[in-house]
Amino acid sequence: MARFKNRREFLRKLGLSAAAIPFVSNATSLGFANKVGRMQRLVIVFTPNGVVPDTFWPDEEGTDFKFKESLSPLEPYKDRTLVLHGVHDRLRGDGDSHMRGMGCLLTGSELFPGNIQGGGNTPAGWSSGLSIDQEIKNFLQANEATRTRFGSLEFGVLIPERADTWTRMVYAGPNRPIAPIDDPYQMFSKLYGEMKDRENVTSILDDLQADLQQIRGQMNAEDKRLLDQHATFVREFEKSLQATGDNQLAHAEPELDSGVEHKQENMPTLSRMQIELMVNAFQNDFSRVATLQYTNSVGQAKMSWLGIEEGHHTISHEPDDNTEAGEQLTQINKWFCEQLALLVKKLDETPEPGGPGSLLDNTLIVWTNELGKGNSHTLDNIPFVLVGGGLDFAMGRSVRFDKVNHNRLLMSLAHGFGHHIETFGNPDYCGGGAISLS
Numbered sequence: 001m002a003r004f005k006n007r008r009e010f011l012r013k014l015g016l017s018a019a020a021i022p023f024v025s026n027a028t029s030l031g032f033a034n035k036v037g038r039m040q041r042l043v044i045v046f047t048p049n050g051v052v053p054d055t056f057w058p059d060e061e062g063t064d065f066k067f068k069e070s071l072s073p074l075e076p077y078k079d080r081t082l083v084l085h086g087v088h089d090r091l092r093g094d095g096d097s098h099m100r101g102m103g104c105l106l107t108g109s110e111l112f113p114g115n116i117q118g119g120g121n122t123p124a125g126w127s128s129g130l131s132i133d134q135e136i137k138n139f140l141q142a143n144e145a146t147r148t149r150f151g152s153l154e155f156g157v158l159i160p161e162r163a164d165t166w167t168r169m170v171y172a173g174p175n176r177p178i179a180p181i182d183d184p185y186q187m188f189s190k191l192y193g194e195m196k197d198r199e200n201v202t203s204i205l206d207d208l209q210a211d212l213q214q215i216r217g218q219m220n221a222e223d224k225r226l227l228d229q230h231a232t233f234v235r236e237f238e239k240s241l242q243a244t245g246d247n248q249l250a251h252a253e254p255e256l257d258s259g260v261e262h263k264q265e266n267m268p269t270l271s272r273m274q275i276e277l278m279v280n281a282f283q284n285d286f287s288r289v290a291t292l293q294y295t296n297s298v299g300q301a302k303m304s305w306l307g308i309e310e311g312h313h314t315i316s317h318e319p320d321d322n323t324e325a326g327e328q329l330t331q332i333n334k335w336f337c338e339q340l341a342l343l344v345k346k347l348d349e350t351p352e353p354g355g356p357g358s359l360l361d362n363t364l365i366v367w368t369n370e371l372g373k374g375n376s377h378t379l380d381n382i383p384f385v386l387v388g389g390g391l392d393f394a395m396g397r398s399v400r401f402d403k404v405n406h407n408r409l410l411m412s413l414a415h416g417f418g419h420h421i422e423t424f425g426n427p428d429y430c431g432g433g434a435i436s437l438s
Helices: 007-014 018-024 069-080 097-103 132-141 184-192 198-202 204-216 221-242 264-283 312-316 323-349 406-416
Strands: 041-046 081-088 151-157 287-294 363-368 384-388 397-405
Touching (some): 041 323, 069 323, 069 384, 132 406, 151 184, 151 264, 264 287, 312 323, 323 363
Parallel strands (some): 041 287, 041 363, 151 287
Antiparallel strands (some): 081 384
16 A cells, blocks of 8 residues: 555545544554554653552562552552652742642752742742653654654643642643643543534544545454444444533533533542543554643542542641541542552553553553642652553562652653653752663
8 A cells, every 4th residue: 555644645635534534543554654663651640639658658668569558459450560669859949849749740840930829938930841741742753653643631630720830730841831631521622623512523423434434445454443443432422422411512611421510529430531531542542641630739629429528638738646537548549549540451451553462561650649748748758659561660569769859750751762861850850860660
């Protein structure tokens, strides 16, 4: 088959609609595919307000370790999990610990001076650097063989409408925060084109039937399977949209599928929908870098489905001798870990398109937080739990470092993609270079 410069040229030659592009993004048998080698992916998952150390960190080091309650949902994936204790955020400067914890988490750079007043005496602004996910995205997008349609996707779950240092962790550069999309409808629209109402959304497959049949005739068996699986996912999502009574999708807080509204008690449903959309996006090679942000720094989600009616941040401020608060915080972090485990499970169950193994075999998930512990606001022992095989780190271990700067871990993520940067963020905190996790 003739080679084409890109998918649009291929579709134009066949007289097909550009709306078919998302359905053929990962088809290696159509001649235009320029993807070579392994498809490495990175997901960064954020949850706020620190952890309860006694119920989070394994006591043991090495491969013979045991998960505590907060991490117990990862038990089926223990051999593909890497727990890193002793990673510190040493960056100081303007802003309170929540602000610096959030804004410096992925950038490794201090906050600019600004007028956002936190809990401390010094107000601050946005971060002064770009985040590591965007650094890796830029590296991949610069190479035609690893370039994807979106480069990166920023998912969210119940992000406040306001924009400030507590609500943003992804930065395209200094003073350039990127807002996550916390509405699954809007994310679906981003993945499949600009759709202004339900009539447009639900007509995607109906309008493309002839085009997809023509394309299908030129595919090998594996690509046909992927196309059918992709179309099934879209059709199921369309059915969920039809179940709502709201005609408008393009507004800030639409009602979600089957009457599920954009509010705290529906957080589990929103989480599941975003995870499914992310896995589908990876399956179709829309992006190889993604973030998933749950609420925000100082997030006050009230997790009523766990029997917890107090705000998360408020509970995190309770002293250590408040055993009820400790139990609730453990429940909250366990629930977050269950969401992580769901993402891991879905990636593990999804075959790698055009290659051996599963999506999980080629994806590294990094679960992290802006604080090490909520009531002390410490930036020491920031949680970093890694799952998957995307960067060929030596997994199935509990590692305890002796006060490692988190800038060095961020560098390790870039190195795992073959992007051998010598520093990242503030170079003063990069001494010793990237951490070896092989």
